[in-house]
Structure formats: C-alpha cells, structure tokens
Amino acid sequence: MMLIACPHCGPRAHVEFTYERTMDAILSVDVDPDTAVAILFQRENPRGPSQELWRHTYGCRSWLRLTRNTVTHDLAEVVAWPPA
Numbered sequence: 562m563m564l565i566a567c568p569h570c571g572p573r574a575h576v577e578f579t580y581e582r583t584m585d586a587i588l589s590v591d592v593d594p595d596t597a598v599a600i601l602f603q604r605e606n607p608r609g610p611s612q613e614l615w616r617h618t619y620g621c622r623s624w625l626r627l628t629r630n631t632v633t634h635d636l637a638e639v640v641a642w643p644p645a
C-alpha cells in the first residue's frame with residue numbers, strides 16, 4: 562500500500578487521495594483549443610519521476626503536488642499546491 566504524507570494530515574493510505582493530472586497538463590484559461598488538445602492528449606508519458614497534481618479527497622480536500630516515480634511509486638516529495 563502506498564502511503565502519502567499529506568502536509569496537513571500526515572501519512573495516509575493512497576485510497577484517500579485522487580490523482581488529477583501531471584503538472585505539465587495544467588492549462589491556463591486563455592489557451593487555444595488546438596494547444597489544449599496537444600497538451601492534454603499528445604504529451605510524453607515517460608517512465609520515472611513525474612510531477613503530479615493530487616487531491617486529498619477523503620481527508621482535508623487539499624490539492625498536493627507529488628513527485629512520484631511512475632515505475633516504483635516511490636514518492637520523492639509531497640507539498641501543498643499551489644505553494645503559499
């Protein structure tokens with residue numbers, strides 16, 4: 562079981578959290594549709610470290626930025642997002 566150390570709640574089981582997307586797939590409100598499609602559906606999907614946006618859905622409901630290895634699921638960093 563993967564534990565995620567929420568900066569507000571402490572270590573919790575990953576089933577309390579919801580994966581949203583990789584940090585490079587966050588769009589600004591003024592992006593044109595073709596660019597949005599490219600960012601969301603034609604992006605790289607490399608193995609290894611990945612910066613991801615997660616939410617502690619069944620806890621404090623805060624957004625978090627995780628640095629997760631997509632092969633091993635090791636977490637290098639868990640921080641509140643957006644940064645204060």
Ligand SMILES: [Zn+2]
Binds near residue numbers: 568623
């Ligand atoms: Zn939390």
